[in-house]
Amino acid sequence: MALGTDYETQDCSLARALEIVGERWTMLILRETFFGVRRFTDFQQRLDISKAVLTQRLSTLVDAGVLERQPRGGRTDYVLTEAGLALWPSLHALIRWGDGRSDPVRRRRIFSHSGCGTDIDEFGRCPACGSVPGPTDILVRPGPGLGTPTRTDPISLALRDERALLTPF
Structure with a gap:
């Protein structure tokens, strides 16, 4: 039997959390937000992560309510929400x-x-x-x-x- 790629069939709070923060790079992105990184290019430079992967991880965190996009000076900042701070x-x-x-x-x-x-x-x-x-x-x-x-x-x-x-x- 093939190993699943998600935790959707798990009836567990930890599995639900891992659906959001369990992907590779996600916790490092969160670490950077706590350190004060907010801009896409800064995340990419600090983490040496591909644009595609970073885009997907940031979108997942925004969709889950962990980060929010805030326009600033023609750019977008990614800022922790209360859920992210938790x-x-x-x-x-x-x-x-x-x-x-x-x-x-x-x-x-x-x-x-x-x-x-x-x-x-x-x-x-x-x-x-x-x-x-x-x-x-x-x-x-x-x-x-x-x-x-x-x-x-x-x-x-x-x-x-x-x-x-x-x-x-």
């Missing part, structure tokens, strides 16, 4: 899992609570104040696991410094 804890957990969970030396990016300046833990909590800050209250900066950056595009250069999540480029 994906932050999952994305953060996957980033930390990819870093080796609790090994601070391997972290490529450090996330901190902008309210008190304390690094958030692997569960997204601020150890200093006990809150779980949302993406609008989080700063990101390079971590020791990032190594020597090789990319020289303007967004990669800007991500070498601390900046607030969701701040547009």
Whole structure:
């Protein structure tokens, strides 16, 4: 029997979520939106993704209500909706899992609570104040696991410094 290409026959909330965010490239596109990328050409440059695949993934995210298109200066920005912002804890957990969970030396990016300046833990909590800050209250900066950056595009250069999540480029 051939392996299916979707989860439509699954009666499961996780399967429904994977229908939207489970395609290759989708979580990387979402990561970039949290970092502040909004324009098609910036996504393409940062991810080295084909125009066709990027177009399809962005359309899926817009149709699902995760992103919305906003016209700006003759171009279109892709901006997270409330549904998209709600994906932050999952994305953060996957980033930390990819870093080796609790090994601070391997972290490529450090996330901190902008309210008190304390690094958030692997569960997204601020150890200093006990809150779980949302993406609008989080700063990101390079971590020791990032190594020597090789990319020289303007967004990669800007991500070498601390900046607030969701701040547009």
